Amino acid sequence: MPLLDRFADFSPFTSIFMNVVDVLLVWFVIYKILTIIKGTKAVQLLKGIFVIVIARIATEFFGLDTLQQMLEQVIRWGFLAIIIIFQPELRRALEQLGRGRLFARSMLQEEAERERLLTAMSKSVSYMAKRRIGALISIERETGLSDYIETGIPLDSVVTSELLINIFIPNAPLHDGAVIIEKSRIAAAGCYLPLSESALISKELGTRHRAAIGLSEVTDAVVIVVSEETGAISIAADSELDRDLSMEDFEARLRKVWFGDSSEQTVSSKWKWGWRKNG
Template identity: 40%
Template sequence: MEYLIGFNVAWREALDILLVTGIYAYIIHLVRGTRAVAVIYGLVLVLLVYWLSNELGLYSLNWLLTNFLGSIVLIVIILFQGDLRRALAQMGAGRFWKKAQLSDAIVDELAQAVMSLAKAKVGALIVIERYEPLGDVAERGVPLDAIITASLLSTIFQVGTPLHDGAVIIRRGRIAAAGCILPLSSKLKAQSLFGTRHRAALGISEESDSLAIVVSEERGTVSVALSGRLTTSLTDQRLRRVIKNALER
């Protein structure tokens, strides 16, 4: 009987540890690539020090950390509300239960269009929806619901066409909308190398988990923005890898 009771307690403890570990891993996966990752690791360190201070009888340190932990939740919410909002949106979107993949044929059409526009030094901005829905962004532009082809994308961004200044939104393997207005990031304000398209690409990647592709009309270079980070001067092959890797994460 005592053996069964002991086994029951051990089973519950194991389940408790497994659930906590799973939740922690899930949160890390959600906020990966954002500033919140460093905060989570910092909180784990603080909790470890708090536990040690309690075990070793370091009362002053324990009192200090107790008061700190009492207000840390509010501090984190205020400082990282954008990252938390995005993480919660991804949870609501069922990130682990659906895949935002594009076929190889569609990736080929995208890469072909982007490289063609870059060679001609025609500015372009293409945003690919991943797990977090971009329906609200698409609604700000002109709805298309068109098949993705290199020729159509090239036509949309030609100078003089009504939609060339806005962004194209790719959703569920189709061109959902064009001429969309995106939020601008403040990170690149002081850098003259980057224009409004780059700031818009970085801005949408900060507010969602989408992948944004930018073609510079001044330099004819290709850049991508993902998770608030801008990568520049991509080749055709590297662009294809970035698109595929981003949609498989």
């Protein structure tokens, strides 16, 4: 039995290898779960759960018995609460698993999708800016925009330049309000966004710009504005508004704030900053 003896000699190495594979698989599953819930309210809820766990450890360390018992009850019943609260995310994950799409997406596909979205956005914004068609487009990032999506008309459509242009054509049924893009799809149109109440905003800016700044104050969304009066293009992100962008600057700025890609050419220093959080 020389072959079995040889395997027996390598058993410690085999055990270490399997342990490494086991850990890598667990981390991969966790990564895919985080990918599924990214951009939903589940992210905020996970942060809340993390705070509760840290608080539970702290109560034991400092000997806070009453608070410790309360947190133990919260954690004990938390599993059932998680199933109820995360029901949409769990259902979406099971649907993707059933369709075999959970692990199918490659880096090349993601890059191609990014370029398609950027092209569609650039074409539509360029068309509307030249014709002074007012537009307000919000792009979801980490923070979910479900509360604002519910105020509009649900579409769940593929992002195309033709559809975006048609939505904002004057006197069209959905041209008032904002379009919200969620997970690379147009989730809804005609949505209401919160208006900023900051006194630092220039008086020449209208409702669309105030709504763009207002949403960027309370979420991490990227908001694109096309002025109906001047055709100027602006981007609001992280409580800042970049005004009067050229198409070249618009594309570079959008790529950076949407996808975090700073490898593109440096944006022109001729941006006109209309407002900043710090004044």
